[in-house]
Every structure is written in C-alpha cells, then in structure tokens.
Amino acid sequence: xxxxxxxxxxxxxxxxLALIGCxxxxxxxxxxxxxxxxxxPQPAWKQGMPSSMASSTLAPLAGKMTVTPADQIPVNxxxxxxxxxxxxWATGMPGGRAIAAGDNGKYYVGxxxxxxxxxxxxSGGARTVRTVVDxxxxxxxxxxxxxxxxxxxxxxxxxxxxxxxNPNAQxxxxxxxxxxxxxxxxxxxxxxxxxxxxxxxxxxxxCNICELPSPEYAQIRRYNPDGSGMEVVATGVRNxxxxxxxxxxxxxxxxxxxxxxxxxxxxxxxxHRMRATxxxxxxxxxxxxxxxxxxxxxxxxxxxxxxPVALMGPHAASMGVMFYSGTMFxxxxxxxxxxxxxxxxxxxxxxxxxxxxxxxxxxGKNAQIVPFMTGFMNEADQSFWGRPAYLLQMKxxxxxxxxxxLGAIYRVSYGG
Amino acid sequence: xxxxxxxxPLRPSIALLSAALLAGGAAAQALPERLAACAACHGAGGAPxxxxxxxxxxxxxxxxxxxxxxxxxxxLRDIPAMKGxxxxxxxxDLSAMAKHFAEQPIKPQPGPRDAALFARGQQLADGxxxxxxxxxxxxxxxxxxxxxxxxxxxxxHSMRQFLNGQATGRDTIMAxxxxxxxxxxxxxxxxxxxxxxx
Numbered sequence: 057x058x059x060x061x062x063x064x065x066x067x068x069x070x071x072x073l074a075l076i077g078c079x080x081x082x083x084x085x086x087x088x089x090x091x092x093x094x095x096x097p098q099p100a101w102k103q104g105m106p107s108s109m110a111s112s113t114l115a116p117l118a119g120k121m122t123v124t125p126a127d128q129i130p131v132n133x134x135x136x137x138x139x140x141x142x143x144x145w146a147t148g149m150p151g152g153r154a155i156a157a158g159d160n161g162k163y164y165v166g167x168x169x170x171x172x173x174x175x176x177x178x179s180g181g182a183r184t185v186r187t188v189v190d191x192x193x194x195x196x197x198x199x200x201x202x203x204x205x206x207x208x209x210x211x212x213x214x215x216x217x218x219x220x221x222n223p224n225a226q227x228x229x230x231x232x233x234x235x236x237x238x239x240x241x242x243x244x245x246x247x248x249x250x251x252x253x254x255x256x257x258x259x260x261x262x263c264n265i266c267e268l269p270s271p272e273y274a275q276i277r278r279y280n281p282d283g284s285g286m287e288v289v290a291t292g293v294r295n296x297x298x299x300x301x302x303x304x305x306x307x308x309x310x311x312x313x314x315x316x317x318x319x320x321x322x323x324x325x326x327x328h329r330m331r332a333t334x335x336x337x338x339x340x341x342x343x344x345x346x347x348x349x350x351x352x353x354x355x356x357x358x359x360x361x362x363x364p365v366a367l368m369g370p371h372a373a374s375m376g377v378m379f380y381s382g383t384m385f386x387x388x389x390x391x392x393x394x395x396x397x398x399x400x401x402x403x404x405x406x407x408x409x410x411x412x413x414x415x416x417x418x419x420g421k422n423a424q425i426v427p428f429m430t431g432f433m434n435e436a437d438q439s440f441w442g443r444p445a446y447l448l449q450m451k452x453x454x455x456x457x458x459x460x461x462l463g464a465i466y467r468v469s470y471g472g
Numbered sequence: 473x474x475x476x477x478x479x480x481p482l483r484p485s486i487a488l489l490s491a492a493l494l495a496g497g498a499a500a501q502a503l504p505e506r507l508a509a510c511a512a513c514h515g516a517g518g519a520p521x522x523x524x525x526x527x528x529x530x531x532x533x534x535x536x537x538x539x540x541x542x543x544x545x546x547x548l549r550d551i552p553a554m555k556g557x558x559x560x561x562x563x564x565d566l567s568a569m570a571k572h573f574a575e576q577p578i579k580p581q582p583g584p585r586d587a588a589l590f591a592r593g594q595q596l597a598d599g600x601x602x603x604x605x606x607x608x609x610x611x612x613x614x615x616x617x618x619x620x621x622x623x624x625x626x627x628x629h630s631m632r633q634f635l636n637g638q639a640t641g642r643d644t645i646m647a648x649x650x651x652x653x654x655x656x657x658x659x660x661x662x663x664x665x666x667x668x669x670x
Binding site: 241 | 522535563648
C-alpha cells in the first residue's frame, strides 16, 4: 500500500496514520472524525486536500467513450491567428490521445480508459480508422521506429512489426524487459524515441502528493528499443506526459503536471529543459523550482532543484509538447514550441483547453507564452466541448491536434 | 489483461433472453426490443430492479450509463450475467439506451429504515467525503452514479466488489475511496444511501 498523505484535519485519525510514512509535521490538532473513516487513506486524486476545501465538489471531468461524428464537432468555434485554418481530419476514436506517425500514411493513436490503440489510414482526401488492439490497461503510449509500432500500457509493452503493411501483424510481448513498477496511478505513458535512438518513458508519482513508496517513480527513463540498458535521465518529475527534442540543441524538453489542492493558483504546471541527465526537478518537496510543498517537507526543499523553463498555468494539464520545424507556418513559428493544455478540473475557474506557443531561447531563457488555438472552453458559462491533448507535425508542415474529449484529430494549416 | 470467460449460472429469464438476443443478432435489434430485454433484470423503465444485486438504472446520469455500457460491451467491465449481451451494439444505440434510462423516474422501494444503521451510514458517508463526487444530494453527476434510492443490496454488492479488487474495469478512485472499511461499514453505507429520497 502507498504511503499516502492527508493534510491536518482532513480526516482526523487518517492524518496520523498517513503521516507514518511522510516527512510532515502537522501543527494543527486533528479534528474529530468517525472512527471507521480513519482507516481509509484518501484516494490519490484527493490526497493533500486541506480541511478548508473538504466540502469542495471539484472532481476529475468525465471522458466520452462513444464515437462523435464529424458533423457533431463544432470546429467552427476554434479560434486561430489570422491566416490559419482548421478542419476535422479524423474522428471516431473515443479517448484518442498521443499520435505516432507510421509508414504508408498510417498513424497510431493511444487511449486510456477505453483500452484501445487506433490506426488511422490517410489516403490523401479521406481517413479511415480501425482498432489495432483493445482490452489493454490504459495503452496511451505509442511510438514508431524502423517499421514497428511500440505500444505501452500501464502493465504491458507490445511491439507490432510491419503493421503498416500487414494489418494482421501479431504483437511481440516485451513487457518483462522493461521491468514496469506495480503502482498504476500516474503510470499511464507518453513514449517517444529520441535522436539517440532510445525510447524515453516517464514514470509518474503514484499519488497527488506523497513521499515516494519506492524510488522508481517520479522520473523519466530511457531504454534501448528492446528494453535493455535502462537509465534514469531525470528525477523529481511528478507526472510528465509530453516531450520533444529541441531541433538545434537536441535536448529533451518536457511538460509536467503540478500537484492538486493547493488552491486555484498554486502550483503551476511546468515546462522543463533537460540540459543534462540525472538532474532533480523537485517533486515532492519543491514545485516550480521555487515553492516548498506545505505537506511533504524537508530543509532547503528547493536546493539543487532544476528550475523550469516556463510556468504553464495552475492545474492546466500541460500535455503534448512539439517543436515546430516545418516551413508552412510563418517564420515566427519556426523553432517555437507548441504545448497542448487539456484543461483544469482542480480549479474553481477553468483554464487551459487550448494550444499555446512557447517562444524561448535554445538555453530555455526568456520564455513567452502566446495563445494559439482556443475556443474549446467558454469562460462565461465554464462549459467546454473539447480537450486538446497531443500534437504532431505532418510532412507538409501542417499540425495535427488530438481532442481526447471527442476522440477526434484536427488539422491546422496556414495559407493555401 | 482480461480474465478468462467465466461460466456464470444464469437465472432462467436471463438465459432465455440471452439465447433470444444471440439468435436474433444483438446488433440488429431495434431500440424498443433492446430496452424490453433490459427490463427483465432492471425493471420496466429501468426501475425498480426486480432482481437481487441488480441496479436500478432509472435516473442515473446519462454519461455514467453510457460509459458503463461501453465498458461492458468492450469486455473491460466484467459482469457475468451481461456477458455478450451488448456485442456489436453501436455507440449510437448505447447512447440512446443511456439517455432513455437517465430520463425515467427512479421509483425507489426502500425497505424499513433501521435508525441506528442509517445514522451510522451517514457518519461514514460524511467521513469518507462521498458527497464530494456524488454530490450532497447523492444524485450523482456526469461519470459518477446516483446513489440515493438505489437498491440496498446492489450498493452493498458493488462496494464489496470495489473493496475486494473485483470491480474489473471500473473506477480505481472508488476502490481507493473505500480502502480500510469493514463489511459492517459497507452495510451501513448501503442502507443509508438506499433510504435517501431521490
């Protein structure tokens, strides 16, 4: 069982129980609570909820698990800078998240709850969708290398050789080689091959906020394509589900989700640059490179912690990261980073639900965040219809954006 | 991955229905026939459910119903009595079924109230913050089900599954939310919630 964390007063004796494994010293006296409730640790999404928010009804938002036809997608509500246009490129993929480009006009799309990996076939004018594999435990990680599709679920790693040519290709089960840890929360994956030919894999913290139950969490690793040669390249990373490599420096830049229940404006999700391997990014003691955690404490909490390149908004769900290297978009976009922000739930007023551009120098200085693709969320009535999650640049320089809420992929192009 | 096929003893009515559905081809059924088939176990209009350990569907949030129907069809949520019943049913038909049952009146039929058990259940529900997701009215919302007025025995059956790791394909948050509770606690919670007016 995890060493979970509750804040003083959250659930009475549960605090005392949970603190056994934590470096926290609570000064408030626990409030009275029903004895039977005392044995129950908070579920991960609720850990760290302060007593002042105990009556909050903020909760994770529902996904949609059914197909959304193209004519029911309000794509005309999407707003882009002048000269850009957007179309529904493909739909019919409930829960579709990360996109990997394969051979022969094939694209592969991972999911979480619905357990499927989709294949999109682009024949130029139209797209068709089929399910490659299903009944997996959150197979959100998809990557392509040398004619093979790599799929990573929480508890399984599969490789489909030659699948772009042979739709019936059966998977090679590579799970044993990757030695995946047992905890599931925040251990759904984003995966990608780096310029070094290695497969990069994040392992999130199995909680909202806690001392790690064992060291194999809150880190990013890389492996040889066969699962050998594992190396931890970054630590103190709470939950990264998006990264890309800088086109000039070839350094890894990654997004990271900040913790919940510290209020509407604290802490931010963050964007990081990996200038060297083995650096510590702060979790659980330090957020944003500068803010000590009020629950899991240690002296000099932010000492030696690598600061982020940019603050991406509190609870904004900073997901897919992509450097633009095409020539279709105007010059100011070349070399800029796009980041899809799926949108907040742990905040009384929604933020995110957009794609932003981050302009920074190659060494990560002077980051500026500029809105790019908006209109998925209505600030006035707090409703939303789409949740942009991942990005992929097509060969012609146009941009694919997946919408995990509607199971659709939009294509953003310029001019023409 | 998934558990192997389990041979569950089907109640006669379900077995007959299954046979009829399979023979006729579940995918080819019209919506009224499909809804009539649901009624055998869940009640006409999805309430009140006539069979033990079987949920009332009426008045549930449509997103909750739709998500569960998809998970059952996909084989991710394992309910022996429903295995195969939704094979080949389109997303549009599952959505229509969810909408239909969400709009029906719930018609709760609670048994006699045990005041002490009811009070104990309320204390547990408050302590475990059940209302933060299921709402203070326990009417549920979005992907989170209505608890108020649900069958007592189904609530207990369902919570036991969560607690014992048998809620395959269902919400891991719920399993964590019940961690550490005893069977007597679950009985009190089930009694309390089933007695609440919808």
